[in-house]
Amino acid sequence: MRGLDSIDRNIIRQLQLNARISNKDLAEAVGLSPSACLRRLTSIEKQGYIRGYTALLGQGEDNDGITVIINITLERQAEDYLSRFEAAIRKFPEIQECFLMAGGLDYMLRIELDSAHEFERVHKDILSKLPGVARIQSSFSIRNVLKARP
Amino acid sequence: MRGLDSIDRNIIRQLQLNARISNKDLAEAVGLSPSACLRRLTSIEKQGYIRGYTALLGQGEDNDGITVIINITLERQAEDYLSRFEAAIRKFPEIQECFLMAGGLDYMLRIELDSAHEFERVHKDILSKLPGVARIQSSFSIRNVLKARP
């Protein structure tokens, strides 16, 4: 972030905390006029510092939501295997995060579901259709101790 | 998502794709009037289906940050061990997420660092001070494939 000053960083931080904040409130939070703030945000986006904005799924009022952590090993480490897999990943909004892990071929995914039985659908419609997968290991979270904080 | 129909799901999906979409555009995307759309969104949020909205950072040249996934096993499963551990977790802002996993005593943590060598400090100041820990296994992410939708 060499090209960004502390106000720019603050803008990004505010948007991480709440991406749907209005430009007016954002400007107030960082101590600028709305027009100056919008100019900066447009510039920040144009420079590619922000890749997008997304909604983080909750668990619903009945609180039976569930987090599934999935470790995936690919058949081969060839670059085209990685890129085909990663392109496929991006098509499914249920997938909240995906990390390429060091020390192996493992990808780690986090998926948010509304209930445990929905996992069957996810396995059939998503996991089994990812290309070049050798092995899948899924772990269920029974409680979200600490929610993501930006 | 028992309480949500297909339009509600579509609203959520659109917000996952772009959390900063205006209500007017959101309404158009799901085929409703703005007022009906806003009513639904308010209700969806109130029911807790959406935990929040966040900005996804780009892969700019600044991206020397690193994600560490840490699996922790406690010495005992007694309730006071769990609650002491979880209380300790909340004190460290480096810890972004913490899940209590099914099928064992494992907690899974995600930590975000500015650089890899910072892990030494984290291990010394945070991980080694968590109470009741029997075993720690850390995995480094070398690339964040998906933070969510672009």
Place this chain on the structure above:
DNA sequence: GGTGAAAATCAATCGGC
């Protein structure tokens, strides 16, 4: 970076189904 005004959007209210 700030100001101001036109344009666009939001949010509350209304009647109809």
Place this chain on the structure above:
DNA sequence: GCCGATTGATTTTCACC
């Protein structure tokens, strides 16, 4: 109950200083 229309308030988006 849910929808769309309306409307006054608020916000965004410019040109200009």
